[in-house]
Amino acid sequence: MKGLKKKRRIQVIAVAVVALALSTGLIGYAMRDGINFFRSPSQVMAEPPRPEETFRIGGLVEDGSLQRGQGETIRFNVTDGGATVPVVFTGVLPDLFEENQGMIGTGKYVGGVFEASEILAKHDESYMPKEVVDALKEQGVYQEPES
Template sequence: MTRKSRRLILISACGGVLALAVGLILFAMSGAIVFFRSPTEVASQAVPPGTRFRIGGLVKDGSLKRGPDQTVDFAVTDTNATVAVRYRGQLPDLFREGQGVVAEGMLEPGGAFRADTVLAKHDESYMPREVADALKAQGRWQEGGGKGGPKATSANDATLGPRSER
């Protein structure tokens, strides 16, 4: 066997091992990847029941209904479409109507979203990036938060507090 053929075999073997490692990593991560969808995307695209994803938007005013056994029904809207959400458990302290929310779970056959995790924004000036991007894409985002609209800030600004305290 010549030196050139040994080198080619070594490079081919390393490439095969690398491809196998990348394939195993991607396969292992496939169950952990959860995509974000806005209510408009859920309504316009035929999302099959049982698909796991995150939905984000604003909690629709007047939609919050508390039931027995910590069951909560509410609607998430991006002001263009609305998706009914059912959650069983304790909601975050900052969860309320008209505020930004991201819920993770799956779509039920009837079109309702069954959430197993609900995340509320963590202070008055922060909105999850995915929700803000969806609202900006629809032209519903007001820079600076005038007239009750969501205020555009970064997560860093929200966690550091008012600028006068920095």
């Protein structure tokens, strides 16, 4: 009787380990296209990714590099101080997007140019949406941020 309980316990543990390994493998397989790795411009220049790989790049928009083309096509350079990567984006840029400001872009690095499908503008910790500022002013509790 003791031998049967021990054997059953070992079987349950073995099945649990196999199920855990299988579920971990399936989760990894399902997420392989949904994971966007972040890279700095220096990392992109040191080891250029494959053209079909989607990733995120972040840094500062280089001063004097912003060029608006035909339609909604925009070209600019993103830098981290060590390297610069040219970026092309077709679409509407966020309101906070400007030169010498932080940005994060999602896209692919093709032919030496990062082709962005999405651009996010970074802001500092003192940023507040206009609606929030207006509401605080109405309540009389708004204080101007110190520069």
